[in-house]
Amino acid sequence: xxxxxxxxxxxxxxxxxxxxxxxxxxxxxxxxxxxxxxxxxxxxxxxxxxxxxxxxxxxxxxxxxxxxxxxxxxxxxxxxxxxxxxxxxxxxxxxxxxxxxxxxxxxxxxxxxxxxxxxxxxxxxxxxxxxxxxxxxxxxxxxxxxxxxxxxxxxxxxxxxxxxxxxxxxxxxxxxxxxxxxxxxxxxxxxxxxxxxxxxxxxxxxxxxxxxxxxxxxxxxxxxxxxxxxxxxxxxxxxxxxxxxxxxxxxxxxxxxxxxxxxxxxxxxxxxxxxxxxxxxxxxxx
Amino acid sequence: xxxxxxxxxxxxxxxxxxxxxxxxxxxxxxxxxxxxxxxxxxxxxxxxxxxxxxxxxxxxxxxxxxxxxxxxxxxxxxxxxxxxxxxxxxxxxxxxxxxxxxxxxxxxxxxxxxxxxxxxxxxxxxxxxxxxxxxxxxxxxxxxxxxxxxxxxxxxxxxxxxxxxxxxxxxxxxxxxxxxxxxxxxxxxxxxxxxxxxxxxxxxxxxxxxxxxxxxxxxxxxxxxxxxxxxxxxxxxxxxxxxxxxxxxxxxxxxxxxxxxxxxxxxxxxxxxxxxxxxxxxxxxxx
Numbered sequence: 001x002x003x004x005x006x007x008x009x010x011x012x013x014x015x016x017x018x019x020x021x022x023x024x025x026x027x028x029x030x031x032x033x034x035x036x037x038x039x040x041x042x043x044x045x046x047x048x049x050x051x052x053x054x055x056x057x058x059x060x061x062x063x064x065x066x067x068x069x070x071x072x073x074x075x076x077x078x079x080x081x082x083x084x085x086x087x088x089x090x091x092x093x094x095x096x097x098x099x100x101x102x103x104x105x106x107x108x109x110x111x112x113x114x115x116x117x118x119x120x121x122x123x124x125x126x127x128x129x130x131x132x133x134x135x136x137x138x139x140x141x142x143x144x145x146x147x148x149x150x151x152x153x154x155x156x157x158x159x160x161x162x163x164x165x166x167x168x169x170x171x172x173x174x175x176x177x178x179x180x181x182x183x184x185x186x187x188x189x190x191x192x193x194x195x196x197x198x199x200x201x202x203x204x205x206x207x208x209x210x211x212x213x214x215x216x217x218x219x220x221x222x223x224x225x226x227x228x229x230x231x232x233x234x235x236x237x238x239x240x241x242x243x244x245x246x247x248x249x250x251x252x253x254x255x256x257x258x259x260x261x262x263x264x265x266x267x268x269x270x271x272x273x274x275x276x277x278x279x280x281x282x283x284x285x286x
Numbered sequence: 287x288x289x290x291x292x293x294x295x296x297x298x299x300x301x302x303x304x305x306x307x308x309x310x311x312x313x314x315x316x317x318x319x320x321x322x323x324x325x326x327x328x329x330x331x332x333x334x335x336x337x338x339x340x341x342x343x344x345x346x347x348x349x350x351x352x353x354x355x356x357x358x359x360x361x362x363x364x365x366x367x368x369x370x371x372x373x374x375x376x377x378x379x380x381x382x383x384x385x386x387x388x389x390x391x392x393x394x395x396x397x398x399x400x401x402x403x404x405x406x407x408x409x410x411x412x413x414x415x416x417x418x419x420x421x422x423x424x425x426x427x428x429x430x431x432x433x434x435x436x437x438x439x440x441x442x443x444x445x446x447x448x449x450x451x452x453x454x455x456x457x458x459x460x461x462x463x464x465x466x467x468x469x470x471x472x473x474x475x476x477x478x479x480x481x482x483x484x485x486x487x488x489x490x491x492x493x494x495x496x497x498x499x500x501x502x503x504x505x506x507x508x509x510x511x512x513x514x515x516x517x518x519x520x521x522x523x524x525x526x527x528x529x530x531x532x533x534x535x536x537x538x539x540x541x542x543x544x545x546x547x548x549x550x551x552x553x554x555x556x557x558x559x560x561x562x563x564x565x566x567x568x569x570x571x572x573x
Contacts (some may be wrong), residue, residue: 019376022369023389026396029407029447032417036410073307098298100341110568115307117567120502121556122311122549123508125525129532129545130314133321166310198295227400230510230525235533243402250406250515262403273398277391 030266037259066260075245080156080224082241086164087221091214094172098210101173102180119167128234129218131163154239163231168224172217179213180206219276223269315549322542338543348527348544355524356551358438359506362445366453366502367495369446374494375456375487379466390458397451397541403513406443409435412516439514448508449505453498460494461487496563507552524548 040052054115066072101113132155139153152158153223191201207214229243236244242265246258325337342348377389396404411417412434434440464487474480481572488495513523528548529542560567 015372015376019373022373023392025447026393029404029411030396030399031407032410033407041417061470093306096302100296100303104299106296112303112307114567115311116303116310121503121504121552121567122315123525123552125508125510125528126318126545126549127314129541130318131310132532133538133542134314134317137321162310166306167345169306198292208513221442223398227402229401233510233529243400246402246406247511250409252404254406254409258406262400263405265403266399269398269400270395273394274391276489 025278026229033259033262036256038265039256039259041256066257066264069257071245072242072257072261075240075242078157078239079243081165082161083222083225085161086168086225087218089161089165090169090172090221091176091218093169094176094217095210095214097169097173098176098180102177116170118172119170122167123129123232124167124228125234127166128163128231131159131166134161135159139259154237155235157239159235160232160238160241163235164225164228165233168221171224175217175220176210179210183209190208218275219272223272223276226265227269289314318542319546322546324539326539332539338540339547340490340549341540342543346520351522351527352354352524352547352551354522355507358445359503362449362506363440363499364501365442366446367499368452368499370450370453371457371495373482375459377454378458378461379464379469393451393454396447397455401448404448405511405554406445408440408447408516412443436521437452438517438521441513441521445506445509446514447471448509448512449502452501452505456494456497456501457491458494460491464490492563493565496559496565500559503555503559504552507548548565 004116031169038051038053101109101116135153139150141151142148142150187205188201191205191285192198226241227243229247232241233247240248242261246261249255249258287350322338323334323336324332327333327334342352373393377386377393381389409416413419414431414433414435416434418434419428419431425430468486468490469482472486508525510523510525510529513521514526515525524544525548528541528544531537531544535541556567559565
């Protein structure tokens with residue numbers, strides 16, 4: 001079962017055939033999504049009616065392309081807005097968590113670490129509804145007490161950001177902690193000996209060392225925020241991010257515009273994914 | 287002075303963590319439980335009791351959907367493990383250098399793409415006017431268009447597809463760290479392929495298997511998109527019921543009870559999985 005141990009050729013070839021089949025299975029759905037973005041038909045299905053770019057650039061109904069479909073453009077904007085906030089918040093908190101868990105020993109550390117991991121094993125829908133219920137009860141209490149309105153605690157973008165932040169922070173913490181663990185603390189001590197302040201040493205030496213992990217965590221956070229569905233679904237208000245908008249359109253019958261959006265998403269996420277790998281590679285070389 | 291400063295630093299680092307955990311994880315879940323045990327008796331009047339849970343157990347549709355969701359998620363997990371293990375083994379043990387990186391990357395790409403897009407791809411493939419139906423007509427296996435969507439098999443295909451990457455990644459990581467010479471030693475001592483798999487490979491890969499299974503089970507159980515889009519009207523999924531109670535019916539009390547039951551189920555199974563395999567959450571998830 002390893003290259004140095006001889007195997008019968010039938011076994012070897014059937015293994016290879018299985019692996020090939022698996023990769024076909026993996027590639028098939030994404031490929032058809034991409035191909036049908038160019039089909040000159042009103043539905044993303046066969047028969048093939050010829051090649052067109054109308055689903056990207058078309059301006060006349062029913063062939064309105066992505067770049068002229070207002071609801072989709074607005075949703076992309078909303079998603080980007082949410083993603084930037086989620087990435088910023090979760091990377092900031094994740095960096096603090098990493099320093100806390102790697103550098104400090106304190107009572108209840110193990111317990112807090114397990115609590116920190118919990119969002120990984122709570123289903124997204126549950127995270128969504130629990131935050132929804134909690135925010136609404138806080139809003140109700142505050143409104144009863146003060147007579148003012150607290151729209152930020154009602155379903156809407158703030159709750160979507162908080163909902164995604166609640167579990168993406170765990171991923172950011174894990175990525176950044178892994179890198180911080182590899183840091184040689186004598187470098188920081190040397191800086192202190194040379195007269196640097198504690199914060200100065202961290203800023204000049206430790207943070208630059210962490211930068212690849214911080215950037216990587218940020219990219220992962222943006223990707224996860226962009227594609228999140230379950231948590232967002234429960235917290236969304238009138239402005240909906242891209243996944244929710246696409247889901248609504250999909251339920252009411254799909255057009256190849258969705259294929260065109262998906263193709264753009266595939267390109268974007270593949271690029272971002274490869275970028276985050278490059279960051280991780282530069283991390284390994286050091 | 288110095289220790290005062292580091293104490294201040296410690297509390298400054300601790301506060302974002304506590305703020306995050308308390309306001310977004312702990313209090314909301316306690317709140318969810320509190321709502322789930324309150325029964326509506328009149329307009330804005332509530333009583334504490336387990337009535338919402340009684341509703342769940344008395345209505346066959348609810349608990350059957352619950353059981354169905356659990357069973358199908360377990361099936362998905364098993365299927366994913368069986369399908370993914372040979373692939374992970376192939377990548378980790380039989381490939382070297384650039385080919386290995388490329389294959390691994392090819393596994394990761396669908397995982398970066400939104401779940402909605404992946405499910406959409408399966409809809410295009412499986413629907414009545416879709417690629418598979420047309421292809422089978424073209425090669426003459428079937429006479430007219432056939433609907434492959436909207437059944438349990440379609441849900442399974444979609445769920446396995448969505449989650450198999452979360453099985454393969456931890457498996458590759460653990461198998462990668464297994465020294466080839468151990469396998470060679472196994473052969474030298476006269477072990478068969480099967481006994482080596484059972485005695486050496488699987489025990490070594492156990493942390494990866496457990497972490498993969500936990501993540502896949504969790505993702506399937508909590509999935510909403512795939513069952514709704516690929517399963518059609520008759521195939522209910524528990525998250526769908528939660529959504530209906532919360533958003534459509536506005537019955538938050540019952541919805542919370544449902545949510546809590548789903549959370550209890552997923553935690554119980556994760557806990558049992560960790561206990562049976564003698565792994566800890568910190569080891570498997572906090573790699």
